[in-house]
Amino acid sequence: xxxxxxxxxxxxxxxxxxxMPADEGLVLYAAAAEAGALGLPLLEIGTYCGxxxxxxxxxxxxxxxxxxxxxxxxxxxxxxxxxDYHDPETVDPEVGLMDTLPAFRRTLHxxxxxxHVVALVGRSPRIAAFWNSPxxxxxVDGGHTDEHATSDYEGWAPHVAEGGLLVIHDVxxxxxxxxxxxxxxxxxxxxxxSGAFTEVAHTGSLRVLRRTGAGI
Numbered sequence: 151x152x153x154x155x156x157x158x159x160x161x162x163x164x165x166x167x168x169x170m171p172a173d174e175g176l177v178l179y180a181a182a183a184e185a186g187a188l189g190l191p192l193l194e195i196g197t198y199c200g201x202x203x204x205x206x207x208x209x210x211x212x213x214x215x216x217x218x219x220x221x222x223x224x225x226x227x228x229x230x231x232x233x234d235y236h237d238p239e240t241v242d243p244e245v246g247l248m249d250t251l252p253a254f255r256r257t258l259h260x261x262x263x264x265x266h267v268v269a270l271v272g273r274s275p276r277i278a279a280f281w282n283s284p285x286x287x288x289x290v291d292g293g294h295t296d297e298h299a300t301s302d303y304e305g306w307a308p309h310v311a312e313g314g315l316l317v318i319h320d321v322x323x324x325x326x327x328x329x330x331x332x333x334x335x336x337x338x339x340x341x342x343x344s345g346a347f348t349e350v351a352h353t354g355s356l357r358v359l360r361r362t363g364a365g366i
Contacts (some may be wrong), residue, residue: 152176153183159208167240167253168201170319174356178317179205181358182287185315186213189218190286193309195274195302196319199240199250200257204292207263215286220277223251225297229274244339274298278305285309290337291319299333307341307366316347316359341366 154176155163163175170178182192182205192206199221210217224247240248251271258264270277274292278301288306292298310316318341319335338357341347344366347359 152180153209153212155179155205159204159261162299163201163204164262164350166204166257167199168202169198170202174319174354175202175205177287177351177353177356177358179209180204180244181207181315182209182289183212184263186210188286188311188314189213189215190284190311190314191216191218191268191361192287193218193220193285193306194289194291195220195306196289196291196293197223197254197269199253200255201218201259202259202289202319203254203267204257204263206287206289206298207258207261207266211266216286217267218270219267220272220274220328221250221254221292222273223254223271225246264276275301275305278302281306281309283309284311285314286311287315287317289317289319290334294320294333296333296336299337303337303340304366307346310361312361314361315350316341316361318357318359320355321352321356321357 186209192210202218206217240250288310290302292302318334318338321338323335346363346365348362350360351358
C-alpha cells in the first residue's frame with residue numbers, strides 16, 4: 151500500500167494557499183516517501199506558498215532526508231495582476247510585486263516542518279547551473295511557458311539518481327490548456343521519449359516517472 155500522510159499533515163496541506171488538489175497530493179506524497187528510501191534529498195521547483203512543500207517535507211522527515219524547494223517567490227506568469235490565478239494577498243505593498251516567501255514560511259511554521267526544508271530563493275536555471283548533487287526526487291511545478299518548463303527539466307532532471315523519481319505537475323494533453331499545461335506536457339513527452347524515464351503513476355495532471363536509463 152502506498153505511503154499516506156497523517157491526518158494532521160493532510161489537514162495542513164488542505165489549509166495552505168495553493169492549487170494542487172488532494173488526490174494529486176496523495177500521489178506526490180507516496181512518490182516522495184518512496185524516493186526518500188534512496189537516502190537523497192527531495193527537490194521541488196515552484197514553491198509558491200508551500201502547499202505541496204508540506205507533503206515533501208513530511209515524507210523527507212520520515213525518511214531522514216531534506217526537502218529542497220526552488221522559487222524566486224515573485225510569482226509565475228499566470229499569477230501576475232490581471233491573470234486568473236492572481237492573489238492580491240501575495241503582493242508586497244511596499245514594492246508592489248508579488249512576494250510569496252512570507253506566506254511560505256508561515257505555512258511551514260504552522261505545519262511544524264521548518265527544520266526539514268531548505269528554501270532556495272532564486273531563479274531555477276541559476277541555481278541548477280551550480281547544483282552538482284544527486285537527488286532522489288525532482289518535482290517540476292514551476293513556470294508554464296516552454297522556456298521555463300524546458301529549463302527546469304534540462305537543469306534538474308540530470309540530477310535524478312538511478313531509480314529516483316521525476317514528477318511533473320500540470321500535464322494537460324488537451325491543446326485548450328495551452329497556457330497552463332501544454333509546456334509541462336511537452337516536457338513529459340520528452341522525458342518518455344528519452345528512454346531515461348518510465349512512467350509509474352499518474353493522477354489528474356500529475357505524472358510520476360522513474361529513472362531507468364541514462365540521460366534526459
